[in-house]
Amino acid sequence: MSLDTTTLLAILAMAVVTYVTRIAGLFVADRLVLTGRAKAAFDAIPPAVLVAVIAPTALTTGWAEAIAAAVTALAAFRLPLLGTVAVGVVSVVVLRSLL
Amino acid sequence: MVMDQANPFAVSYRREIRAGLRDIAPVVVAAIPISLLFGAVAAAKGLSPLEVTVMSALVFAGGAQFAAIETWIHPAPILTLAFATLLINARHVLMGASLSPKVQMSQVQRFLSFFFLTDEAWALSERRALERPVTTAYWVAMGGVLWANWTFFSALGAVLGSFLGDPERIGADFAFTALFIGLVAGFGRSRVTLITVAVSAGVAALVHHFIGAPWHVASGALAGIAAASLAAPQDAPQDAPREARS
Known part of the structure; x- marks a missing residue:
């Protein structure tokens, strides 16, 4: 097992940056009192962030992925989380073999 | 009921841990193929199993780690990797700010336990916060299990490496996308x-x-x-x- 010094430094830099982003929100949160549009914007953070992360895979990779994403979204309103993941994985495998 | 009154704190503490484990369980299962995939890809890029383990244990951020590995060269470009990590994880600032008022924690607990901030644990906590405050026990139970799971299975993925075969063939690469779609649906x-x-x-x-x-x-x-x-x-x-x- 090897641990390269430059690699270790890069990992540490990534770790420090990530931890800082994780606690940075704590410094602003208590000063936020939100109403109206600002509150709507704040409440939209969770779905907006999650969707932005997966949008390229779901929408622009290919038809198999796009259709599988749509099927998964339909399943997501009816099934528990694990069932949703299973539907997504199975449908992408089936669609990739068909398309 | 008498026992509940005798030590209500311990009872609610256990209940919170159980709730955390129950909520995170499907995420943990879905994360296993993703963790194995990460380890295998990282090993293919020339990282040793030890380096993969250290990265997963300390960084604990799938999106940033996948992005880093995708562009990995030797020697590692430290500043470029740090900047890409900052861009991808900048969302944590908004997520932490949003969740912070909803958690029942001391300031010290907050600073330590927010190491466990991930998309999944955060999304589940936001959903739970619609009904009740998020406790330290709930948050750390979720975060700890998810962390151990990610670290262990990405290490295993690095060791197994090419034995796993093509992840696309078994649809493992899509598990992450499907997981996020499921989490988004939770917001109505x-x-x-x-x-x-x-x-x-x-x-x-x-x-x-x-x-x-x-x-x-x-x-x-x-x-x-x-x-x-x-x-x-x-x-x-x-x-x-x-x-x-x-």
Whole structure:
């Protein structure tokens, strides 16, 4: 097992940056009192962030992925989380073999 | 009931841990193929199993780690990797700010336990916070299990490496996407939420196509947030349950 010094430094830099982003929100949160549009914007953070992360895979990779994403979204309103993941994985495998 | 009254704290503590484990269980299962995939890809890029383990244990951020590995060269470009990590994980600032008022924790607990901030644990906590405050026991139970799971299985993936075969063939690469779709569905389908999702998805896909990763995350998220703000009624009524708690 090897641990390269430059690699270790890069990992540490990534770790420090990530931890800082994780606690940075704590410094602003208590000063936020939100109403109206600002509150709507704040409440939209969770779905907006999650969707932005997966949008390229779901929408622009290919038809198999796009259709599988749509099927998964339909399943997501009816099934528990694990069932949703299973539907997504199975449908992408089936669609990739068909398309 | 008598016993509950004798030590209500211990009872609720155990209940919170159980609730955390129950909520995170499907995420943990879905994360196993993703963790194995990460380890295998990282090993293919020349990282040793020890380096993969250290990275997963200390960074504990799948999106940033996948992006780093995708562009990994030797020797590692420290500043470039740190900057890409910052761009991808900048969303944590918004997530932490949003969740912080909803957790029942001391300031020290907050600073230590927010190491466990991930998309999944955070999304589940936001959903739980609609009904009750998020406790340290609940948060750390989720975060600890998810951390151990990610670290262990990415290490295993690095060791197994090429034995796993092509991850696309078994659809493992899509598990992450499906998991996120499931988490997003947990936020309901109100008009504002649907607009948020549509705008965020559209902008992120376009930016990813024309500009490239990792810019799509921040730009898509900000566009979705702006759209929600514009779509909301100007003086929306206060969120009654949340106000009552604070």
